[in-house]
Amino acid sequence: MRKRTLVKWILVLVVIIAGIGSYTTRSKRATNQQSITAVGSTALQPLVEAASEQYSAEHSGIFINVQGGGSGTGLSQIESGAVQMGNSDLFAQEKAGIDPQHLVDHKIAVVGVAPIVNKKVGVTRLTTSQLIAIFTGKVKNWRAVGGKNIPITLINRTQGSGTRVTFEKYALKGHSSAVAQEQDSSGTVRQIVSSTPGAVSYVSFSYINKDVQPISIDGVSPTERNVMLNHWKIWAYEHIYTNGKPTGLTKKFLNYLQTKHIQTTLFNKLGYISVKDMHYQRTWKGQLSKESGVA
């Protein structure tokens, strides 16, 4: 018993010494390390994360912490100043409960959104009015729009999701989708559409793969080229917001995201469209102006 007490004290001592030792010998980098945090949109997360890794690799002692959490979280956290960058799929103005006054928008990329259907419905093209009829629940069977005799299963993204807002605004011309199944992630939506007969939903271009059938609207197919020319109307910006003008590391990193190197390599891999390649710009209210390049 007494031996045990001794052992206990020795252990405590060792831990303390180890603690002091490791504190004093901590790497010199630690003292001049810089770290910033980006939070928000899960759609933008992979891009920012990949860019931050490259940036950290190129600049030692820099630490960029990229988290998801959703656009709502991104905007609330940047508004409250808890983080340095807030990632969002939507304009801050489009989001209820956000005061956009102090927020500075940095449009990082453009994503296209396309309707997708289960491969067995036998439909590859629709008109806008057909699409609206389907999503508002007026048409209930694929036969009515030239497909097979399969009932339509509607799958929505969650209310407030950027993809859904974009889709309702530009594909359904402002109509709200009928109340139906909701899923809160693109991956799940794709999985459900690919496995459920008669399912229809919408995802951003990067999620389209061989398991699902993308739909052309009014004869325009969902391609990046068509988005750049605004022939394909269903697209949106990916934003990084800062609280006030960006400074220091945040500014450097945002600039880094705009470099040609990143925009050509990472963007292509992820299926994003560079803002520079766009022939048009759009305000949050949807007004178009024929200008290319970044703001």
Next chain:
Amino acid sequence: MNRMQKQSQVAMGLLRAIAGFVVLILAFLIGYIFITGLPNISWKFLTSPAKAFSAGGGIGIQLFNSFYLLILAMLISLPIALGASIYLNEYAKDNWFTSTIRTAIEILSSLPSVVVGLFGFLLFVVQYNFGFSIISGALTLTIFNLPLLTRNIEEALASVADDQRQGGLGLGLSKYETIIHIVVPAALPGIISGIILCSGRVFGEAAALIYTAGQSAPALNFADWNPFNIDSPLSPLRPAETLAVHIWKINSEGIMPDLTKVSSGSAAVLVLAILIFNLSARYIGRKVFEKMTSMD
């Protein structure tokens, strides 16, 4: 009498069938996870870092994070849960106040973990400014874990026969000494299985961690074990995506081409890890128990 015997036989048969059916379900589940997952597991998969959008990513860091967070969360929550369950089981009088506490704890355990996660987010990440970090995650997991752990330990303590306690008291020992040195060791098998149960839950938890430990796993320098350096694996202030969070993330937003492979492989690794964890915890528990019951 004969009819009774027959009834008993039928009932026994039914019970066996039920148990068999449950085993079948469980076997199917585990089989499904392993069959889809195991072929994707390789040494490289287990050790290399994840890739966001190209094939061939691994889960090395996530695996380490999962274990590290689990250990931290357990280190924090175990003493608290033990103390609380001792109080509830041994000291608290059986009155409305105690039952209110019990009810409150039970209710807490039914909250969706995302709520606990958001609570942790607002408290630790934002309020205390710990950021998306291991420490935020571990504290949130502690909150998530405490109710069930307390409950399980209390159950284990309650199953120790009263004469053990009286034996201690009859020797002039304090209640506390009796509990710590006699009741707790006697309850150890039950406590360990409670810990295993909770560890499994913690290990597989995603929603509570998304907003606290974060969903990114920056590269770690496995040569540097100084917890004060931010790229050290031990650093409590680095963000740490766990395996369960990783599975959740790639399933919901992943765009890498080998998504299903990574996802099913990760799930199999997770289940495997829990299996190994369970077996070793059991083994250690038995050893500890043997040690306590034989030699000092």
Next chain:
Amino acid sequence: MQTIFDTQSNERFIYHFNPEENSIEMQTKDLEISYGKTLAMQHADIQFKKNTITALIGPSGSGKSTFLRALNRMNDDVATVKGQILYQGVNINQPGIDVYEVRRRIGMVFQRPNPFAKSIYDNVTFALQRRGVHNKKVLDEVVETTLKQAAVWDQVKDSLHKSALSLSGGQAQRVCIARVLAVKPDVLLLDEPASALDPVSTSQLEQTLRELKPNYTIIIVTHNMQQAARLSDYTVFFNLGEAIEYNKTRKIFTRPKIQLTDDYVSGNFG
């Protein structure tokens, strides 16, 4: 010698020792025990003589175990105890008394053998270790003396570091007695210590108690009237929460003063 005959009812007879006699180890005065609102024991005025064995007998629910447990305040958490409990003249049922010290001096052995999930050695030395005795020599000696006193040394001396859970009932019970002896009590309280034992173990246990008598004051609750008759010097008969008769054992079993006692010891009820 002085006896008090309860004149209020002819149904009680409580033997009292001469107050000058300095050999009373324990004594209760007007003890009243209740569980919540239920009264479990009242008017208990019993004296226990030093270095004797006193048996407490009575039918189930007569309060004998409750009474025994009150003597070293084991009932503290569950029951309310009123009245005085004198131990060597000191009232131990008063606030400020350190119950742990009381229980050390007045040890208790229980109905079912309850060895701890530890080795035999640790079972015996545990309480001492908790009280800060760590000297191995001292502990070894205590283990040997107490196990010898409890008459179990020869059977376990080669397996002291084996788990006490592996012992048979009789051996376990005697290890439990050794465990109590290790803290050097003055009084031993035993609550039906033989009820879970076979006849051979029981007679060994009784022999052990006889051997302990010169050094300890022993109070034993028993269901077994033969056991009370052959083992004890004094006997208290309880019924329905009252001490009905207290006298020398010989008298209780041969010439009880109270009819109820007669009925009980001759097996008419209980």
Next chain:
Amino acid sequence: MQNQKLAKQLMKKSKTARYERFGRLLCLSALLLIMVIVIGIIAFIATKGMSTFMKDHISMKDFFTGTIWNPGAKTPSGHAAVGALPMIVGSFLVTILAAILSTPFAIGTAVYMTEISPKRGAKILQPVTELLVGIPSVVYGFIGLSVVVPFVRNTFGGSGFGILSGTFVLFVMILPTIVSMTVDSLKSVPTYYRQASLALGATKWQTIWKVVLRAASPGILTAVVFGMARAFGEALAVQMVIGNASLMPHNLVSPASTLTSVLTAGMGNTVMGSLQNDALWSLALVLLAMSLFFNLLVHFIGKKGAFSK
């Protein structure tokens, strides 16, 4: 006098007594810490959840009886579209059905593990059930999506998404919890109960049914409550198979939603402090209130059971 010396010795606070006070305090503070956390979370959810009614002035009636969920918008009849009824009904149905379905299975399995074949139970079933607790919900969800949903679609019709699929997935998910806790409570029934019953000539089945299960019933009830609690709080898995549509369920195979699924899905997409966000916290508050209700109900049943025994 010797008497006084002894009295002094007995009146002195011994080391043991101090140790006892210290230990008791330690345990109490652990419990208080948990209480602070519990109260903190409950207060946190309550304030957040009440602000829908206090700050945003939504009427309770609209919230609890409305069937259209689109916070921020108006229903066609001009009320605020924060009708939580579909989710409440959905949560209720899924939880109750899953509990009803899994309780007999869990009890059967637990009885098998403790009464019929303890060896096999300890060797195979217990590790397996403990293993299952650790499988992340998202994996359950995906297995549900690829196995249960098609099964329900092909067997019962509909799209496969709905209460029924949710029930099946939850059934498997809460099974381990209920089984292991039931096993614990069965084990704590003293062996002599069984022996006494068998000695009276009761068959094994009668012993199990009339003695063991009866004696363990409070523990089993607790196990079921905990199972239901898990079902209640479960989000990710249910969300994938229930369809997650805030519609009143008209049958078991039509898409529905639960409080947790809507809550989890919506949290990241709303802005803290906005009506949309507050409404989600109100759902959390409802969840809290409902599990309180269940809890009290079971305690009540447990007490009744204890009396009739």
